[in-house]
Amino acid sequence: MSGVLVIMEQRGGAWNRMSWETLHAGQQAAAAMGVPCSAAVMGSGIGALAAELAAKKLDKVFAVDHAALGEYTADGFTAAAEQLVKAAGPSLVLLPHTYQVRDFAPKLATRFRRALVSDVTKVSVDGGALVAVRLLFQGKLNGDVRLPANEGPQFASLQAGAYRGDAVEAGSAAVENVTVTIDAGQIRQKPEAPFRESARAVDLTAAEIIVSVGRGIKEQDNIPMVEELAKALKAELAASRPICDAGWLPMERQVGSSGQTVAPKMYLAVGISGAIQHLVGMKGAKTIVAINKDPNAPIFEVADIGVVGDLFEVVPALTEELKKG
Amino acid sequence: MAALEVYLAVSGGATRARRGDDPMKIIVAIKQVPARDSVLRVNGPGTWIEDDDLTFEINEPDAYALEEALQLKEKHGGEVIVVCLGPSGAAQTIREALAKGADRAIHIEEQNVSGLGPLGVAEVLSKAVAAESPDLVLTGLQSDDLGSGQTGVVLAELLGWSSATIIMQVELTGDGIRVKRELEDGWFQYISMPMPAVLTIQSGINKLRYATLMGIKKAKTKEVKQLSVSGLAVSPGTAATVEKIYMPQKTKQTQLLEGPPAEVAAKLVEKLRFEVRVI
Numbered sequence: 381m382s383g384v385l386v387i388m389e390q391r392g393g394a395w396n397r398m399s400w401e402t403l404h405a406g407q408q409a410a411a412a413m414g415v416p417c418s419a420a421v422m423g424s425g426i427g428a429l430a431a432e433l434a435a436k437k438l439d440k441v442f443a444v445d446h447a448a449l450g451e452y453t454a455d456g457f458t459a460a461a462e463q464l465v466k467a468a469g470p471s472l473v474l475l476p477h478t479y480q481v482r483d484f485a486p487k488l489a490t491r492f493r494r495a496l497v498s499d500v501t502k503v504s505v506d507g508g509a510l511v512a513v514r515l516l517f518q519g520k521l522n523g524d525v526r527l528p529a530n531e532g533p534q535f536a537s538l539q540a541g542a543y544r545g546d547a548v549e550a551g552s553a554a555v556e557n558v559t560v561t562i563d564a565g566q567i568r569q570k571p572e573a574p575f576r577e578s579a580r581a582v583d584l585t586a587a588e589i590i591v592s593v594g595r596g597i598k599e600q601d602n603i604p605m606v607e608e609l610a611k612a613l614k615a616e617l618a619a620s621r622p623i624c625d626a627g628w629l630p631m632e633r634q635v636g637s638s639g640q641t642v643a644p645k646m647y648l649a650v651g652i653s654g655a656i657q658h659l660v661g662m663k664g665a666k667t668i669v670a671i672n673k674d675p676n677a678p679i680f681e682v683a684d685i686g687v688v689g690d691l692f693e694v695v696p697a698l699t700e701e702l703k704k705g
Numbered sequence: 706m707a708a709l710e711v712y713l714a715v716s717g718g719a720t721r722a723r724r725g726d727d728p729m730k731i732i733v734a735i736k737q738v739p740a741r742d743s744v745l746r747v748n749g750p751g752t753w754i755e756d757d758d759l760t761f762e763i764n765e766p767d768a769y770a771l772e773e774a775l776q777l778k779e780k781h782g783g784e785v786i787v788v789c790l791g792p793s794g795a796a797q798t799i800r801e802a803l804a805k806g807a808d809r810a811i812h813i814e815e816q817n818v819s820g821l822g823p824l825g826v827a828e829v830l831s832k833a834v835a836a837e838s839p840d841l842v843l844t845g846l847q848s849d850d851l852g853s854g855q856t857g858v859v860l861a862e863l864l865g866w867s868s869a870t871i872i873m874q875v876e877l878t879g880d881g882i883r884v885k886r887e888l889e890d891g892w893f894q895y896i897s898m899p900m901p902a903v904l905t906i907q908s909g910i911n912k913l914r915y916a917t918l919m920g921i922k923k924a925k926t927k928e929v930k931q932l933s934v935s936g937l938a939v940s941p942g943t944a945a946t947v948e949k950i951y952m953p954q955k956t957k958q959t960q961l962l963e964g965p966p967a968e969v970a971a972k973l974v975e976k977l978r979f980e981v982r983v984i
């Protein structure tokens with residue numbers, strides 16, 4: 381087959397939501413290329429997941445079921461995916477840009493002497509070649525990567541939110557079992573059970589208004605200024621990752637892909653640049669307000685209301701205005 | 706080096722049989738990137754940014770990777786070597802790493818790093834790393850400029866070594882390591898694996914140290930080995946590279962509020978009260 385192969389991600393029988401977005405991207409890219417789109421699921425005891433995929437508009441569903449794939453390991457999944465790609469023979473392999481994919485997809489691509497084109501927001505076809513748009517400089521710039529469409533598999537991983545998971549076309553497809561050989565003794569990574577650090581004392585997901593502070597605040601001593609604004613708005617205080625890494629606010633107030641995902645009525649971002657890992661945690665807010673001195677900061681791409689200015693002037697003025705009542 | 710060590714050739718790299726209490730040899734891959742608050746402008750042909758007037762610094766997670774290596778060395782003894790593939794100007798970032806405590810450095814000088822593509826970069830680094838046969842290689846999990854998020858993993862694959870990504874803790878377990886890997890949504894997982902291994906380090910894994918005056922002085926006398934891409938016998942251009950860069954297109958209509966701070970604040974509060982209706 382020459383076509384698009386989407387490798388879906390599941391853990392313990394539950395899909396990673398980003399897989400559906402990638403599947404939609406796959407369907408769209410395949411249509412533009414005039415080739416079929418197939419999907420694959422890897423794991424142990426994944427019959428039900430394969431059946432669910434079989435109700436989508438796909439050429440084939442590849443089920444890679446193996447006892448050694450019950451728990452994710454980089455070696456196990458790379459070995460399985462390599463055999464899958466060889467069996468399916470696609471010209472383009474798409475994966476969601478998840479933490480798991482970051483862990484094994486670069487190895488997979490290397491086995492085919494390819495570079496994984498990561499963090500892709502769009503795949504299109506231009507004169508017989510594939511063009512993948514990817515994020516550069518933490519989302520401040522975009523870059524086009526051109527890939528030959530017919531020279532064996534190309535690999536790309538798609539960023540969260542780039543395509544709509546709810547727009548996957550329904551249909552029907554046959555399930556094909558792909559038998560892979562994995563020598564469990566060759567798997568070097570020995571994983572333990574995933575866990576969550578101590579229970580969260582702060583539930584940001586329940587907050588109606590969130591004031592979130594980023595590295596633009598410069599110093600820990602300046603945090604109270606934003607705290608005061610949060611108080612005046614009766615808002616919860618949240619932060620971007622570097623603020624929590626530095627210990628200026630506790631980890632449980634971190635918003636983003638490795639922190640909490642929130643969808644308040646209003647999210648006010650103060651001195652936050654808007655890296656994708658932050659955006660995925662707050663894009664769902666009803667109204668996004670951003671204060672940033674850089675007019676080109678990616679946060680303004682998602683903001684409904686923007687203030688381009690110095691937060692050290694704007695924040696106190698705002699607090700004062702709110703106190704007027 | 707101890708006489709007990711056995712060298713094996715494995716897929717281009719060398720694997721060393723390490724004993725539990727042997728000192729650790731750790732390589733840290735550091736990249737120099739434009740400073741965080743840089744104003745980025747696309748260059749004339751639209752192939753990369755205009756970088757003549759920018760200031761540069763160490764890629765953020767790489768600083769954490771270096772710190773982790775220095776702490777491992779302090780605990781277990783051994784050597785920390787930094788390797789950097791970058792332009793001549795990267796010498797500054799290398800000096801800073803030496804000032805913080807790295808023992809020596811390898812500078813593979815190349816003006817056009819982004820032109821090598823992620824596979825090319827990893828290939829070049831793999832040659833330099835293989836020649837040192839370290840126990841552990843630490844990289845950042847992602848570079849701030851290219852952001853491929855894969856150099857370390859590809860490096861491991863090229864060397865035939867184990868790897869793990871987005872690491873928040875590293876401990877030695879006899880002849881192997883046990884690492885804490887970050888998962889999505891605040892989840893974590895411990896993974897054990899043998900060495901040699903490549904780990905990609907996440908920002909925030911430790912507290913960064915500052916270089917001391919003594920460190921800065923000492924750095925001047927430390928070895929910086931100069932290598933070149935051609936000298937390492939890799940043919941660049943094997944990978945997909947970025948052919949055009951540009952500002953992202955705005956997809957959302959943003960109402961921009963302008964004026965003196967007090968005026969902007971008044972406008973914003975009015976909007977929050979009557980349009981957004983959150984106060």
Ligand SMILES: Cc1cc2nc3c(=O)[nH]c(=O)nc-3n(C[C@H](O)[C@H](O)[C@H](O)COP(=O)(O)OP(=O)(O)OC[C@H]3O[C@@H](n4cnc5c(N)ncnc54)[C@H](O)[C@@H]3O)c2cc1C
Nearest residue numbers: 594595596620621636637638639651652653655657673691
């Ligand atoms: C695997 C992975 C997971 C991650 N998980 C998360 C996560 O869960 N959450 C998260 O937030 N990040 C996460 N990150 C990090 C993310 O990529 C960014 O590095 C981070 O979000 C940047 O934080 P920031 O916007 O506060 O800082 P910066 O990017 O440094 O931005 C600071 C901003 O402040 C502005 N500014 C500076 N001074 C002023 C001033 N005086 N007035 C107004 N504005 C000013 C600047 O213009 C800039 O836009 C993750 C990264 C990776 C690779």
Ligand SMILES: Nc1ncnc2c1ncn2[C@@H]1O[C@H](COP(=O)(O)O)[C@@H](O)[C@H]1O
Nearest residue numbers: 734735790844845847848853854855856
């Ligand atoms: N040119 C380079 N020189 C040294 N290390 C690099 C280079 N490029 C990438 N790295 C390392 O690989 C990590 C991931 O980079 P990337 O794959 O570009 O996101 C970085 O954090 C560095 O540790």
